[in-house]
Amino acid sequence: MKRLKGEWLQIAILLLPFCAAALLWDRLPERIPIHWNARGQVDGYAGKVFAALLMPLLNIGIALLISVVMFIDPRIRKADAEGRANFARVVKAVRLISTAFFAAVSLAVIGIGAGLALDMSRVVGVGLALLIGLLGNFLGKVRPNYLVGVRTPWTLESREVWIKTHRLTGRLMVGASVVMLLACFTVPPAIAFWVNMGLLMLVSIVSILYSFFAYRKQEQGSGSGKQAVKG
Helix, strand or coil: CHHHHHCHHHHHHHHHHHHHHHHHHHHCCCEEEEEECCCCCEEEEEEHHHHHHHHHHHHHHHHHHHHCHHHHCHHHHHCCHHHHHHHHHHHHHHHHHHHHHHHHHHHHHHHHHCCCCCCHHHHHHHHHHHHHHHHHHHHCCCCCCCCCCCCCHHHHHCHHHHHHHHHHHHHHHHHHHHHHHHHHHHCCHHHHHHHHHHHHHHHHHHHHHHHHHHHHHHHHHHHHHHHHHHC
């Protein structure tokens, strides 16, 4: 019971789309828009049950999947109590942020189906920008594991490289989220879409390259230290 009380916000996020669907069910048409192209135009429809309930159900699955990370990652299981507690806090935050994004999209789909004048491209754009920014804020606190974060051969090999890479990536994600948010309100949806995709790809490439060069620098430093000792 105590654990459930500590998860009240997560439970509320997961239940909110179901509550909205129940309240608006009679107003929903038999076919509801569920997909929009890069220009923000509807290009896919689905039946009422599928459109209103599939994503909220998937969101529950996402929450459960994120929750089991600590139980299946051997690095986390072998960490000390403080390390496990830290990772648990980060995982809880990531779970809340991720499920809140999908819940918002679910609510937008239901709202559009009920006749509300919502711009889905803007809803998704703003939601994605906030998602990236908030995740970036927590990324620097993630410690080495096999499932969450920038998992390259070099970050997994070195704790120092992991920490440096995740701190940099977190800052890049926060910066990218600001640009993404601005793009949602200043350029057409099609351009904003490619700005978002380009920024996310750039952050990924920079993070991978940085982890490689940071590891190389660490190795060179270790090699120089060993030579100095031998000398």
